[in-house]
Amino acid sequence: MNEHVLQTNGLTKKFKHSFALDKVDMSIRKGSIYGFIGQNGAGKSTLIRIVTGLAFPSGGTVELFGQSSQRELVATRKRIGSIIEGPALFPNMTAVDNLEAHRLMRGIPGKDCVARTLRFVGLQDTGKKTAKNFSLGMKQRLGLAIALLGDPEFLILDEPTNGLDPMGVVEMRELLKKLNRERGITILISSHILSELHLLATHYGIIHHGQLLEQLTTKELNDKCQQYLHIKVNDPGRAATVIENKLGTTEYEVVSSGIMKLYKHLDQPGKVSTLLASEGLVIEEFMPMGEDLESFFTKRIGGVRHG
Incomplete structure (x- = not known):
């Protein structure tokens, strides 16, 4: 039994000279639940489009559910549900009619899945209200319902919380x-809301300028996210001099x-605070944090440098 839903090997997409x-x-x-992290233009959407068959690679391979030939990929993509670049809704149709239209287009047998899926996403009582009159949160849930038709084993979501209010x-x-x-559904979720991903994902992939920099589990991420002493003083420049000269660190x-x-002397907070105070610095905040x-993402792509 293949342990991986998706594997890519040397996957490459070239546009002219980039x-x-x-x-x-x-x-x-x-x-x-795989959190796919990257800035705009990093390559997230391109990879998702290739995996779902909406674009073709310039090189490398895609393997879905252990299958990699073009004929096999066409068949295995039927086991995928996706929301890419916003849900594909019929604005003048009700939630029921939207799902029924997609069910027929995709050749999914039986009408029972429509009511069942709407109940799951909490849209069973929308009645004759059409999709154009739905709130953004309702539209996203309707898009998720469409993606769930046919009971997919792998769900691919490109910015599913984009524009939602905190409750959404x-x-x-x-x-x-x-x-x-x-349901045991494997999920690939691309999002710019990194704090939200941290509450959801079990695994992460960080992509930057088309290169996958790192893949790691939540545990590995938590281990790598540095702990530090959060210090607020009246004169950070002078505090920096004291830390370098008296504590012997530039970390x-x-x-x-x-x-x-x-990032150093985490086990000696008393020593650090006493030293800063003895140098005449006013300490306004002092606490360990992570x-x-x-x-972590900002540092990983080179956006932050130590003092």
């Missing part, structure tokens, strides 16, 4: 967790007005 994807080796294990983001997160937990950074992150996914 590479949208540059020899990407990605693997997504069955049952995982929470609702989408809980729906995706429920799909993963109760710190000044991140905003008066706030510093010290970095989040956004901070």
